[in-house]
Amino acid sequence: xxxxxxxxxxxxxxxxxxxxxxxxxxxxxxxxxxxxxxxxxxxxxxxxxxxxxxxxxxxxxxxxxxxxxxxxxxxxxxxxxxxxxxxxxxxxxxxxxxxxxxxxxxxxxxxxxxxxxxxxxxxxxxxxxxxxxxxxxxxxxxxxxxxxxxxxxxxxxxxxxxxxxxxxxxxxxxxxxxxxxxxxxxxxxxxxxxxxxxxxxxxxxxxxxxxxxxxxxxxxxxxxxxxxxxxxxxxxxxxxxxxxxxxxxxxxxxxxxxxxxxxxxxxxxxxxxxxxxxxxxxxxxxxxxxxxxxxxxxxxxxxxxxxxxxxxxxxxxxxxxxxxxxxxxxxxxxxxxxxxxxxxxxxxxxxxxxxxxxxxxxxxxxxxxxxxxxxxxxxxxxxxxxxxxxxxxxxxxxxxxxxxxxxxxxxxxxxxxxxxxxxxxxxxxxxxxxxxxxxxxxxxxxxxxxxxxxxxxxxxxxxxxxxxxxxxxxxxxxxxxxxxxxxxxxxxxxxxxxxxxxxxxxxxxxxxxxxxxxxxxxxxxxxxxxxxxxxxxxxxxxxxxxxxxxxxxxxxxxxxxxxxxxxxxxxxxxxxxxxxxxxx
Numbered sequence: 001x002x003x004x005x006x007x008x009x010x011x012x013x014x015x016x017x018x019x020x021x022x023x024x025x026x027x028x029x030x031x032x033x034x035x036x037x038x039x040x041x042x043x044x045x046x047x048x049x050x051x052x053x054x055x056x057x058x059x060x061x062x063x064x065x066x067x068x069x070x071x072x073x074x075x076x077x078x079x080x081x082x083x084x085x086x087x088x089x090x091x092x093x094x095x096x097x098x099x100x101x102x103x104x105x106x107x108x109x110x111x112x113x114x115x116x117x118x119x120x121x122x123x124x125x126x127x128x129x130x131x132x133x134x135x136x137x138x139x140x141x142x143x144x145x146x147x148x149x150x151x152x153x154x155x156x157x158x159x160x161x162x163x164x165x166x167x168x169x170x171x172x173x174x175x176x177x178x179x180x181x182x183x184x185x186x187x188x189x190x191x192x193x194x195x196x197x198x199x200x201x202x203x204x205x206x207x208x209x210x211x212x213x214x215x216x217x218x219x220x221x222x223x224x225x226x227x228x229x230x231x232x233x234x235x236x237x238x239x240x241x242x243x244x245x246x247x248x249x250x251x252x253x254x255x256x257x258x259x260x261x262x263x264x265x266x267x268x269x270x271x272x273x274x275x276x277x278x279x280x281x282x283x284x285x286x287x288x289x290x291x292x293x294x295x296x297x298x299x300x301x302x303x304x305x306x307x308x309x310x311x312x313x314x315x316x317x318x319x320x321x322x323x324x325x326x327x328x329x330x331x332x333x334x335x336x337x338x339x340x341x342x343x344x345x346x347x348x349x350x351x352x353x354x355x356x357x358x359x360x361x362x363x364x365x366x367x368x369x370x371x372x373x374x375x376x377x378x379x380x381x382x383x384x385x386x387x388x389x390x391x392x393x394x395x396x397x398x399x400x401x402x403x404x405x406x407x408x409x410x411x412x413x414x415x416x417x418x419x420x421x422x423x424x425x426x427x428x429x430x431x432x433x434x435x436x437x438x439x440x441x442x443x444x445x446x447x448x449x450x451x452x453x454x455x456x457x458x459x460x461x462x463x464x465x466x467x468x469x470x471x472x473x474x475x476x477x478x479x480x481x482x483x484x485x486x487x488x489x490x491x492x493x494x495x496x497x498x499x500x501x502x503x504x505x506x507x508x509x510x511x512x513x514x515x516x517x518x519x520x521x522x523x524x525x526x527x528x529x530x531x532x533x534x535x536x537x538x539x540x541x542x543x544x545x546x547x548x549x550x551x552x553x554x555x556x557x558x559x560x561x562x563x564x565x566x567x568x569x570x571x572x573x574x575x576x577x578x579x580x581x582x583x584x
Contacts, residue, residue, distance in 0.1 A: 047063065047134075054364030062159040062163070122178060124171055143367040146200075150201045164223045174239045246491065274535065278476045282474070285473065286298045323403055355402075355513075376390075378390050393509075397470055404443050410438065431529075433536065437535075438562075440531065441538065444534070477506070478509055489525075540561070541557055560576055
């Protein structure tokens with residue numbers, strides 16, 4: 001009874017529209033309401049998302065992490081949910097009906113996080129990494145002069161100490177792994193504010209502006225150090241919380257965010273079947289490379305064949321152009337831009353949990369249109385063993401598959417296409433099973449189309465290509481392990497240590513990467529989206545091929561898929577096939 005009362009006080013339900021009110025009808029009425037949603041709620045409460053999207057009028061604002069702010073956010077979400085529920089879907093075009101579903105899913109997903117999953121209460125890294133990302137997005141791209149962007153940084157930095165005060169009031173029942181990740185990342189974050197942020201504005205000559213920045217920046221660094229001490233001295237000794245979100249929250253999260261409503265037991269069956277298929281393929285490819293060695297021995301040899309840490313970024317740079325040209329020459333997908341992304345080191349606030357990532361310009365960014373391909377280098381404090389285990393994940397095969405996943409034709413390509421999406425809603429709202437599924441699908445598709453093949457050499461004897469295939473399969477097994485571990489850990493049938501073991505034994509990962517991946521899974525429960533989305537896209541491709549018959553081309557399929565934005569594949573099926581047939 002007390003818990004119910006607390007939720008009611010923290011998240012009051014606003015008055016519902018009158019039952020006598022007429023439903024909103026037509027695309028124009030929906031689009032007007034959608035504009036209100038973005039202007040009055042979405043960007044007001046998530047100004048960092050506005051910066052990322054390219055709406056820079058919000059650059060001086062910062063998320064309100066206080067409980068009062070969270071209460072206001074929940075109340076506004078419920079108000080808009082009632083308004084969108086009152087929309088007459090029968091009066092919408094098929095495309096706008098999908099947009100309506102996307103907005104409703106976004107609202108329900110955010111309320112699920114606020115009220116049920118509640119990482120604002122359990123995850124201290126949400127605060128320290130969150131505010132760092134808010135600053136990074138302003139300094140990373142030259143969408144305005146350094147002086148103008150510095151003013152926005154100052155405005156946000158002045159609000160950051162208040163964020164850590166909110167964290168002190170909010171954090172309860174913190175899981176040990178969450179506090180460990182947060183503490184691990186804070187030294188890098190402090191270094192980011194000490195060195196990287198000032199360096200990003202080294203052309204500013206206005207002494208008054210620089211003095212104001214130095215004052216605000218020092219306050220941020222001091223608040224980070226206090227937060228670090230608070231986590232170490234007060235939170236860590238009492239960190240006995242449970243990171244598991246439970247089966248019901250997991251089910252609802254998948255339904256709202258990915259439009260997937262299959263029972264979790266069935267999803268596990270699908271994931272395990274794909275894991276076994278990829279393990280079988282891995283053994284077969286390994287046997288072609290050297291039948292006298294075990295797959296594990298061959299994998300161990302491949303993992304040793306990696307660039308030196310200091311040459312990793314250049315290895316990616318050397319790969320990207322060839323991938324882009326292959327897409328063009330083989331007519332695999334249209335390229336919205338021929339400009340290569342900039343390869344650089346992963347920002348410090350993301351290094352503990354991220355191996356590689358892609359930062360593509362937002363769909364409404366008109367000035368700073370460069371993309372950033374981030375790779376995580378070993379930390380200076382690591383032992384030789386830690387460095388070697390980390391670099392094993394960047395062997396020659398996985399360098400290729402990672403470049404495919406992040407850039408060509410993965411995330412970079414897809415989010416350049418998002419600028420062409422049919423509506424504002426499609427440009428701003430989507431899902432991870434589409435974005436990550438597309439990137440993961442691309443890894444396999446590119447090799448299926450012949451990337452890396454040696455001209456004139458029989459496939460079974462093309463050792464260089466087979467090694468690429470083995471690297472692609474290792475990455476597929478990594479995503480299979482995420483799929484299984486995410487579901488099983490968060491529904492209570494697998495412990496953290498069993499998760500690490502699963503990544504090692506079933507996903508063929510090193511111990512260090514297995515530990516990193518399992519830690520990520522504690523705060524990213526639905527990272528099954530990679531395999532889930534890939535399987536959805538493969539089934540859609542086969543179904544679309546049957547529909548098109550002799551008119552089917554891979555380029556047409558990919559272009560038709562990407563022009564929809566990045567909504568759940570379920571909705572793209574409706575657009576491309578004209579039905580609501582099963583996604584898996």
